[in-house]
């Protein structure tokens with residue numbers, strides 16, 4: 270029996286699903302005493318350090334946790350569940366951590382994109398029962414901007430390299446904690462959870478130590494989902510965002526089945542975009558929530574969901590905030606939410622005064638669930654101009670001249686699934702959203718969408734150069750070589766594709782096989 274400490278933030282469902290998949294039974298902490306009587310305690314932390322410690326203290330969990338840890342009882346902390354063990358964090362000055370491990374939690378100080386998002390390796394410094402049966406060269410899923418910095422090395426279980434070497438897991442007696450997410454790390458992650466559950470006290474197996482680790486470029490499968498004319502939720506795919514063929518919505522499969530297939534084929538992440546979310550209300554769109562719940566039962570890599578994340582008033586006049594919509598998605602198994610149309614409107618509003626209200630969907634969701642949980646989905650279209658001075662937008666010089674030989678263009682943001690162009694360029698949108706707290710940019714390109722002509726490298730470079738958060742290149746993948754090209758010619762951290770995967774033209778395995786030994790990837 271595993272006792273799960275759920276303090277009400279983020280995607281705990283994934284941890285529950287992963288433990289149950291490994292045959293574990295779960296009870297959830299309802300009172301401080303439940304911690305003290307736990308046989309084995311799993312503490313998945315999500316969100317921000319300050320609000321986590323506030324809730325733990327308020328609910329009287331913090332004191333119970335301190336006692337449980339002091340008694341050296343079996344404990345597995347995940348992500349913020351590791352950071353909570355330290356004395357304090359740079360993320361929340363003046364807030365005390367559990368203080369079980371002397372030292373601090375520090376923000377990444379590196380030129381690399383922060384948050385550190387994706388699959389990275391571990392270098393093992395101690396033997397641990399957690400790693401029984403693992404090969405040693407596996408990669409695990411990380412998503413964080415802060416990392417533990419213990420005062421001495423005695424508790425360091427693993428380190429990982431990201432700009433420099435940081436502590437990615439700790440172990441002291443029966444207390445273990447990982448900065449990475451085992452529940453999101455495919456088979457090796459599930460193995461760690463099983464090892465924790467089954468820890469029989471046998472001598473732990475040493476793990477082969479690798480020499481340095483490297484963050485992998487991610488390959489993401491995207492499922493554009495909407496109801497067809499008969500009301501069934503289907504995965505569809507457009508050409509330049511037009512998803513209809515002879516009047517019918519293209520039907521490329523069932524969302525839950527496809528998500529599972531892509532997980533099994535080696536996708537590093539799965540993204541669902543509810544493409545009519547801008548006009549429907551997702552909380553009335555229960556099938557989409559059901560899709561997420563069912564997918565998260567069998568998919569143990571990160572899930573992002575987008576579409577319709579904004580403030581909303583339902584037909585009875587009840588108001589919902591974007592934060593409430595996002596919360597429902599997180600509860601249903603999402604790790605990240607992606608905001609499209611609303612991000613454009615938020616950026617436009619912000620640019621009028623440059624004053625942060627703290628109330629926009631981006632700021633609110635980032636505050637509660639952390640920056641890494643907020644992805645901005647950008648839907649730009651190329652607009653050619655004769656000179657850089659022709660418009661007030663961020664203009665680039667292009668190697669692909671326009672119809673009248675124009676050598677310059679800008680990327681116009683659109684809303685409502687490309688139906689409405691706005692007076693805002695994609696570079697400015699990305700910058701503003703980063704300022705407001707977004708953790709990642711999903712960079713589509715309407716001109717390339719469904720074209721199989723390759724990614725728009727000029728767009729990706731322009732946006733990537735303007736922000737320090739990770740950028741996912743999207744739209745236009747037609748063959749494995751296009752992924753190689755986007756990773757070699759731009760600094761994008763991830764590449765996303767839809768059509769070629771759905772139509773089985775190029776399976777994910779083929780993309781990975783092509784990239785192997787050319788680009789760092791998760792095998």
Ligand code: 1PR
Pocket residue numbers: 491492493506507509510511512542543544545546547575576577578607608609610611646647648684685686687713714717718719720721743744745746765766767768769
């Ligand atoms: O505006 O917050 O409600 O979110 C709506 C979301 O739905 C946005 O993320 C927007 O990108 C997406 N969306 C809206 N309409 C469409 C459409 O296609 N008609 N899909 C749409 C966007 C673009 C990519 C696609 C890549 C890769 N899909 O995600 O998967 O272009 O395709 P490819 O590899 O086949 O070229 P909101």
